[in-house]
Amino acid sequence: MSDLDPKALDLTRIESDVAFLGFALSDCTVELDPQSAKYLRPVNRTALELATHNRFGLEIGGFWLMHEQIAKLRNLPAYYPSKEAPFVARAVEGFLRAQLHEFYSLVSQER
Secondary structure, three states: OOOOOHHHOOHHHOOOOOOOOEEEOOOOOOOOOHHHHOOHHHHHHHHHHHOEEOOOOOOOOOEEEEHHHHHHHHOHHHHOOOOOHHHHHHHHHHHHHHHOHHHHHHHHHHO
């Protein structure tokens, strides 16, 4: 019997060095309720303003939204009146969900 018996491995206890850093902004379809949808344009504009152009060089290109910038984007509702803030928050999360849709669909296919 080998020292690395696959049946003896506890895969639930394996730690990973992989960390989510960010993603490149891309064209996507965002699904939102009508009240939140009207805030999508400012959310998109803010994301572009926060993003780093060519973050990983010209070869990869694009506008990259990194972990720190995502946190700032999620803070956007704080700059709106309290009545509007929940709609802005839904627009931000809808935007992020749509941007990461391809990532999540790839991960679910691998499982």
